[in-house]
Amino acid sequence: MAYTYTWKLKSLKKQNTELFENAIVGTQWRVTATAEDGTEGSFDGATPYKVVDANADGFIDYQDLSEDIVLGWIKNTVSGSASTNYWPHISEQIQKQIDTKRNVILEVNDSDFPWSPTSGSTAPGSPAPL
Numbered sequence: 001m002a003y004t005y006t007w008k009l010k011s012l013k014k015q016n017t018e019l020f021e022n023a024i025v026g027t028q029w030r031v032t033a034t035a036e037d038g039t040e041g042s043f044d045g046a047t048p049y050k051v052v053d054a055n056a057d058g059f060i061d062y063q064d065l066s067e068d069i070v071l072g073w074i075k076n077t078v079s080g081s082a083s084t085n086y087w088p089h090i091s092e093q094i095q096k097q098i099d100t101k102r103n104v105i106l107e108v109n110d111s112d113f114p115w116s117p118t119s120g121s122t123a124p125g126s127p128a129p130l
Helices: 065-077 085-103
Strands: 002-017 022-037 040-048
Touching: 002 065, 022 065, 022 085, 040 065, 040 085
Parallel strands: none
Antiparallel strands: 002 022, 022 040
């Protein structure tokens, strides 16, 4: 079954250094998968960044950032190289949530068994309980 994914930033951490002002050093986010039948599952994550890894040529001033830019960084990290790719883990956790919602286990007490006289459940044409 195909899913539609929605990403949302929940918070940012920023830091001033000698080289950069308001450099993003951490993010908190949520990705939600929605199945065709409307069932949803989500995963909350946090992605840290090191200022020492920042490239002066590609640095974007804080006021020029957009949610799409920061989410792009996160998505690249989450599904990046073998050392940072944890998308399979995220997908697995989301799938577990969706499966749990679809396959709810209900506890049925003895008074609610179909053959229980108190359940009010009798098959058509069957004799009434004694």
